[in-house]
Amino acid sequence: MNARPLTRRWLFIFLVLALLILIALSIFVGRYPKPYWMPPDLLWQDSLAGRLVLTLRLPRLLTALLLGATLAASGTVMQMIFRNPLVEPGFLGVSQGAAFGAALSILWIGTSPLTIEVTATLFAMLGLALSYFIARRLRFGGWVLRLVLTGIAVSALFSAGVGVLKYLADPLTELPEITFWLLGGLWSVTWHDLLYLLPLVLPALTVVYLMRWRLNLLSLNDETAFSLGAAPTRERTLLLVAVVTATAAVTAVGGIVGWVGLIVPHIARRLFGANAQYTLPAAMLSGALFALFADDLARTLLAGEIPLGILTSLLGALIFVWLMTRTQLRTRK
Amino acid sequence: MSAAMIALQGLRFAYSPEAPAVFTDLSLEIPPGTATAILGPNGAGKTTLLHLILGLLKPQAGRILLKGRERTSYSRTAFSRLVGLVPQIETTPFDFSVLEYILLGRTPYLKPLEMPRQADYQAAANALETLGITELKDRPVPELSGGEHQMVLLARALAQGPRILLLDEPTAHLDLGNKDRILRLLGGLVAQGVTVLFTSHDPETASFLASYLITMRAGQVLESGPLEEVLTEEVLAETYQVPVRVHRIDGRLVVLLDHTSDDPD
Numbered sequence: 048m049n050a051r052p053l054t055r056r057w058l059f060i061f062l063v064l065a066l067l068i069l070i071a072l073s074i075f076v077g078r079y080p081k082p083y084w085m086p087p088d089l090l091w092q093d094s095l096a097g098r099l100v101l102t103l104r105l106p107r108l109l110t111a112l113l114l115g116a117t118l119a120a121s122g123t124v125m126q127m128i129f130r131n132p133l134v135e136p137g138f139l140g141v142s143q144g145a146a147f148g149a150a151l152s153i154l155w156i157g158t159s160p161l162t163i164e165v166t167a168t169l170f171a172m173l174g175l176a177l178s179y180f181i182a183r184r185l186r187f188g189g190w191v192l193r194l195v196l197t198g199i200a201v202s203a204l205f206s207a208g209v210g211v212l213k214y215l216a217d218p219l220t221e222l223p224e225i226t227f228w229l230l231g232g233l234w235s236v237t238w239h240d241l242l243y244l245l246p247l248v249l250p251a252l253t254v255v256y257l258m259r260w261r262l263n264l265l266s267l268n269d270e271t272a273f274s275l276g277a278a279p280t281r282e283r284t285l286l287l288v289a290v291v292t293a294t295a296a297v298t299a300v301g302g303i304v305g306w307v308g309l310i311v312p313h314i315a316r317r318l319f320g321a322n323a324q325y326t327l328p329a330a331m332l333s334g335a336l337f338a339l340f341a342d343d344l345a346r347t348l349l350a351g352e353i354p355l356g357i358l359t360s361l362l363g364a365l366i367f368v369w370l371m372t373r374t375q376l377r378t379r380k
Numbered sequence: 381m382s383a384a385m386i387a388l389q390g391l392r393f394a395y396s397p398e399a400p401a402v403f404t405d406l407s408l409e410i411p412p413g414t415a416t417a418i419l420g421p422n423g424a425g426k427t428t429l430l431h432l433i434l435g436l437l438k439p440q441a442g443r444i445l446l447k448g449r450e451r452t453s454y455s456r457t458a459f460s461r462l463v464g465l466v467p468q469i470e471t472t473p474f475d476f477s478v479l480e481y482i483l484l485g486r487t488p489y490l491k492p493l494e495m496p497r498q499a500d501y502q503a504a505a506n507a508l509e510t511l512g513i514t515e516l517k518d519r520p521v522p523e524l525s526g527g528e529h530q531m532v533l534l535a536r537a538l539a540q541g542p543r544i545l546l547l548d549e550p551t552a553h554l555d556l557g558n559k560d561r562i563l564r565l566l567g568g569l570v571a572q573g574v575t576v577l578f579t580s581h582d583p584e585t586a587s588f589l590a591s592y593l594i595t596m597r598a599g600q601v602l603e604s605g606p607l608e609e610v611l612t613e614e615v616l617a618e619t620y621q622v623p624v625r626v627h628r629i630d631g632r633l634v635v636l637l638d639h640t641s642d643d644p645d
Contacts, residue, residue, distance in 0.1 A: 132473055257493045264487055266474060270467050273436050275540070276460035276488045321474035324495055 055325060058318055062332040069339055073108050074100055076343050083347060107236045110244065111342040112335040114233070114297045115307055117248055119334025120255050121290035122308030123315065123327050127266040128283050129191050136294040136308035139194065139287075140201030144174025145298040147205040150212040150225045158224070160235060164243055164299040170205070171295030175287075177201045189269075190280065231302035231356025233342055240300045251293035255327065258286060262323040304356045306363025307334055313370055337362075384409035384445070385544060385575040386433060391442035393432060402428050402599040406442070410592065415566065415576040417586035417607075420596035421620055426579035427468065429596075430546050433577070434465060446544065460488035464542030466533045468549045475520040478532050482507055485539035500539075507538040511565060527558030534565065545569065547578035551585045563589050583624075583635035587611055595619045607633070 075085045079099055089096045121136035137143070148170025152163045178201045182193040209229070216222040255262075264277045265286070272279040294308070315330035341358045391406040402425045410416050418426045431437045433444060435451055444451040446462060454462065464485075472481075485507070486500035508514045513531050516524070524532060530550065537545055550566065551559045566589055570576050580586050586593060586607075593610040595602045597619050603610045611633050616624045623638035 127474070130473060260487070260490070260495050261492070263476070263480075263484055266472065267484070268467060268470050270431065270434065270436055270465060271470055274434055274460060274463065274465035274546075275484060276456050278456065316475065320480070321472075321476040322480045 055319055059325075059329070059332075062329065062336065066332055066336050066339075069336060069343075070108065070112070073339055073343050074104060076347055077104065078347060078350070082350075102237070106238045106241045107233050107342070107346075108339065110233055110236045110241050110300065111339045113241075113244055113248055114301050114304060115311075115334035115336065115338025116331040117252065117293045117297045117334075118304065118308035118338070119311035119315070119330040120252055120327060121294045122334075123312040123323065123330045124255055124262060124286050124290045125308075126312055127262050127323060128286060129195065130266055131191075131195070132313065133309070134195075135305075136290060137298065137303070137305075138202065139178045139198040139291065140174025140205060141171045141291055141294055142174075142298060142303050143202040143205035143209065144177075145171035145295060146229055146303060147208045147212070148173075149228050149299070149302070150209050150216070153221055153224050153228070154212055154216055160237075160240060161243065163228070164240070164296075167299035168247070168295045171298055172291070174201055174205060175291045175295075177204075190283075227354065228302045229356075230354030231304040231359070232345065232352060232354045233301050234346065234352045236300065244296050244300055247296035248293045251289040252331070254289045255286060256331075258282070259323040259327040262286065262327065263321075266321075266323075302354075302356060304338070305360045306367070307338055307359050310363040310366050310370075311337055314366070317370070383411065385412035385447060386410040386577065387443075387445040387448075388433075389443045389445070391432065391439045391444070393428065393437065393439045403432075403439075404599075406601060408594065408601065408604060410575065410577060412447075412575050413570065413573045414592055415570045415578070415590045416592040416594060417590035418577070418579045418594045418596060419583060419586050419619065420579075420581065422581060423598075424596040425599040426581075426596060427548055428599075430465070430548055430577070430579060434463065434546060435459065457488055460540070462542055463544045463546065464537035464540040466530075466537050466545070466547040466550055468552065470529075470533060472521055475522060478513075478516045478519050478521060478524070478535075479504055479508070481521050481532060482536045482539050485536035488540060503541075504535075504539050507535040510538060511535050526553050527555065527561075530554060530558065530562060534562065538569075542574070544575045544577070547576065549580060550578050551580070551582070559585070583611065583616060587633045587635065597621075611635070 075087055076083065077085060079085060079096065080089070080093070085096060090100060118136055125134045125136055126132050145167040148167040149163050151170070152158070152166035156162055156166055178194060178197045181197040181201070182190070185193040185197070188196070213222060213225055216225055261277060261282060264272045264275055265279060265283050269279045311334045312326070312330050315326045315333055319325040319329045338359070341362060342355055345353045345355045345358050386409070388406055388408040391403050392401060393403045394401040418429060420426055428437065432439055446454070451459070482504040483496050483500060486496055486503055489500065490496060505514070508517060511531050511534060513528070513535065516528060516532065521529070521532065547566070550562055554562065563585065566576055578589070591607055592605065593607045594604040595610060595615055602619055603615045611626060613624055613626050616626065616635060625636045625638045627634045627636065
C-alpha cells in the first residue's frame with residue numbers, strides 16, 4: 048500500500064493514454080464506407096468521409112465524452128454528499144423530470160431537438176427544485192434522508208406523468224419517438240447540441256473539480272464538516288445545483304443513459320481510494336472512456352443504432368454484479 | 381473573570397419555538413489549559429452544549445465568548461483553527477485511508493480551493509506518531525476497530541492544532557486499555573496548554589482527567605467548579621438520581637454505586 052501514490056500516477060497516465068487512443072480510434076470506427084473500420088487515408092480522398100467525420104462523428108464523440116465525464120462526476124459528488132454509494136445522479140427527480148419534459152415537448156410543444164432539450168432541462172431542474180423544497184418542509188430526519196425520500200417521491204410522480212403522456216401519445220408517430228428518447232442515445236447529436244451543452248456543463252464541472260478537496264469534508268457528519276471550517280448545507284447545495292444542472296443538460300441531449308453515474312464512481316474509488324482529490328478526476332476520465340466506448344458500440348455493432356442507454360445498462364449491470372461479488376469476498380476475508 | 385477560555389453568559393436555547401427549552405439561563409466559565417468534564421445522564425443536554433459552543437446550534441439568547449471574544453466575531457477559518465471536535469459517532473461508507481482522514485484535519489489551514497501540501501502531510505504524519513498509531517496509516521477507515529477509530533478521530537483533531545478541544549464521550553465504547561491510552565493522551569494535551577472540554581456519562585472518566593466538573597441533569601447545570609468540590613456523593617446522587625459512594629483511592633476519587641442503602645436485608 049506504500050506504493051499507492053506511484054501506482055496512482057501510473058493509473059492516471061494509463062487512463063489518459065487509453066482515452067486518447069480510444070478517441071483516435073473512434074474517429075475511424077463506424078459503418079462507412081463498410082462496417083467497423085474506415086481507412087484513415089480515406090479522409091483525404093473521399094469528401095463524404097471528411098464531411099461525415101467533421102459534422103457527425105466529431106460532435107458525437109465530444110458529446111459522448113462530455114456525457115460520460117458529467118454523469119461520472121455527478122455520481123461521485125452525489126454519492127459523497129449523500130454518504131450513500133448507491134445513489135446515482137438522476138435520482139433527485141432529475142432523470143424522470145427530464146423524461147417528462149421531453150415527452151411533453153414531443154407531444155405538444157415541439158419536436159425540434161433544441162425545443163426538446165430546453166424543455167427537458169427545465170423539467171429536470173424542476174424535479175430538483177421540487178425535491179429540494181418538499182425536503183425543506185419535512186419535519187423529520189436529517190437533511191440527507193429528507194432529500195432521498197422526496198427524490199424518490201418526485202421521481203415516481205414524473206414517472207407516472209411520463210406513463211400518462213405515453214398513453215396519450217400517437218402510437219405510430221409520437222410514441223416511438225418518446226420511447227427512443229427514454230432509451231437514451233446520441234444518434235442525432237450535431238454541433239448545435241454540443242454548443243447547447245457546453246455553457247451548462249463546463250462551469251458545473253469546473254466548480255466540482257475545484258471543490259474536490261472540500262467534497263471529502265462534505266462527505267462527513269455535519270458536525271465534523273462544520274468543525275473543520277465547512278458550511279455543510281450551503282456548500283452541499285452549491286455542489287448539488289452544479290451537478291444537477293450538468294446532469295439535466297446531458298440528459299436533455301442524450302436521453303436517460305443509466306448506470307454510468309452509478310458504476311463509474313465505484314470503479315474509480317476501487318482504483319484510486321475514496322479521496323475525491325484523485326477519485327473525481329479519475330471518475331471523469333473513466334466515465335468519458337466508458338461512454339465513448341459504449342457509444343462506439345451503439346453506432347457500429349448493428350446496421351441500426353442500438354440505444355446507448357441499453358448498452359450502458361447492460362455493461363454497467365455486468366460490472367456491478369462483478370464488483371459486488373468481489374466486495375463480498377473482501378469483507379469475508 | 382474575562383480570563384476564561386470559554387465563557388457562556390445567560391444562554392437560552394430550544395430546538396424549535398414549540399419545543400421546551402434545553403437551556404433557559406446557562407452561564408459557565410472554563411479556565412484555559414484545564415480539562416473540564418460535563419457529567420450527566422443520557423439526555424441531559426451535554427452534546428447540545430458542545431454544539432452550541434461549536435456554533436452548529438445558535439442560542440436564542442445569551443453570549444458565547446472564546447478567549448474573551450464573541451464566538452460569532454471569529455471567521456469560520458479562524459474558529460476552526462481555534463476549536464477542534466472529536467464527535468461521539470462518526471462513520472463513513474468510503475474507504476478513506478487513515479492518513480487521508482487525518483489530513484482532513486488540515487483543511488482549516490488551506491485556502492478554499494487548495495489541495496493539502498507537503499507540510500500538511502507532515503502534520504498528519506506527526507499526529508499519527510504522537511498517538512503512536514503510525515502503523516494504521518494505510519488502513520481503510522471503515523475497517524478500524526472502535527478503539528482505533530477513536531484514536532484516528534483524536535489524531536485528526538491534533539492535526540487541526542486547536543487550542544480548545546471539544547470531545548463528545550471520548551471513552552464510551554472503549555475497553556480499559558484504549559480508555560487508558562486516550563485519557564493519558566488528553567492529559568498530555570492539557571499539559572501543553574490545550575483547553576479540553578469533554579462530555580461523559582461516566583464519573584470515573586471525569587475524575588481521571590478533569591480538574592473542573594460540570595454536572596447536568598435535564599438541561600440544567602446542577603453544579604460547576606473544581607473536581608474535588610463537585611464530585612461529591614450529594615451532587616452525584618442528584619445528577620443520576622441513584623445513591624452513590626465516593627471513595628478516595630491512591631489520591632483519586634472513585635465513584636461506586638451504593639448497593640447498601642436500599643438493601644432489603
